[in-house]
Amino acid sequence: MSEAARTEDSRSKEARSEDTRSEDYGELAAVGPYGVHPGHALITMVEPHPGHEYAYNRWYEDDHYYAGAMAMPWMYAGRRWVAPRELQLLRRPEKSAVAEPVTAGCYLSTYWVTEGRYDEHMKWTVGINERLNRDGRVYQDRTHVFTAFQDHEATVYRDGAAGPRDFHALDHPYQGLVLEVIDAESQRRRGELLEWLRARQLPGALAGSPAAMVTIFRPTPLPGDRMTYVKQVEGVDTRLTLLWFLQTDPRECWQEHFAGRAEAVAESGMGRVELLAPFIPTVPGTDTYVDQLR
DSSP, X not given: OOHHHHHXXXXXXXXXXHHHTTHHHHHHHTSSOOOSOEEEEEEEEEEEOTTOHHHHHHHIIIIIHIIIIITSTTEEEEXXXXXXXXXXXXXXXXXXXXXXXXXXXXXXXXEEEETTXXXXXXXXXXXXXXXXXXXXXXXXXXXXXXXXXXXXXXXXXXXXXXXXXXXXXXXXXXXXXXXXXXXXXXXXXXXXXXXXIIXXXXXXXXXXXXXXXXXXXXXXXXXXTSOTTSOOOSOTTTEEEEEEEESSOGGGTHHHHTTTXXXXXXXXXXXXXXXXXXXXXXXXXXXTTGGGOO
């Protein structure tokens, strides 16, 4: 390589370094929390508009799952789930404060964020989504039914110390997931509801069931500079979000283990199940199940 070429290559590298601010990455990585605990989650249930199911699925899997989520700092695990029509019809209650109608939201995406890194991640996600929107890489023909960043409160395991931990949950090949949203009777009673679930109700519900664990989160408000198509989170003072990770298809255990969930919570006098929705994993890189959504 000639001296002129080497000089030009050096200038090009300097320009790229300046454009990406690559020198900042080492400094940022050297400080702050970097454990594996899922201290926070993004849980987002979305309904593609009729006629846009295939296009939405390909956009999300081929672009947004990576560029709009997994490529971001501190978001270290993710998984997509789908509810074919047969699963949508199992949802409860018929009148839901979360989904209207209760069958709305046939795709669910779940992501773990490193504990203590919520603020840093949010700055990045707002910035990248603004850029994606400007560049025409945001699919508009969809509705966010239930989208919220959430703080981890507890994980209850069926088998104690045996088996995968919650930080493995989005990578382990679980065969199904049930999203449960519970509203406490009041802000004051959410703590009581959490303790009742964690210490008393969930251990019994998990025993002998195909659910290996339940993670419990509470929603946090979205930032004021969020994308306009995502509505502000409701129930931040009263709501709990539960994710049940299943070792079988939810259709095989729904009647025995989930059909009575709403009644069990109501009988406690501390809250109301506002959504109980089963899902199965998507098959990445394919359109499997898209023809079964309607």
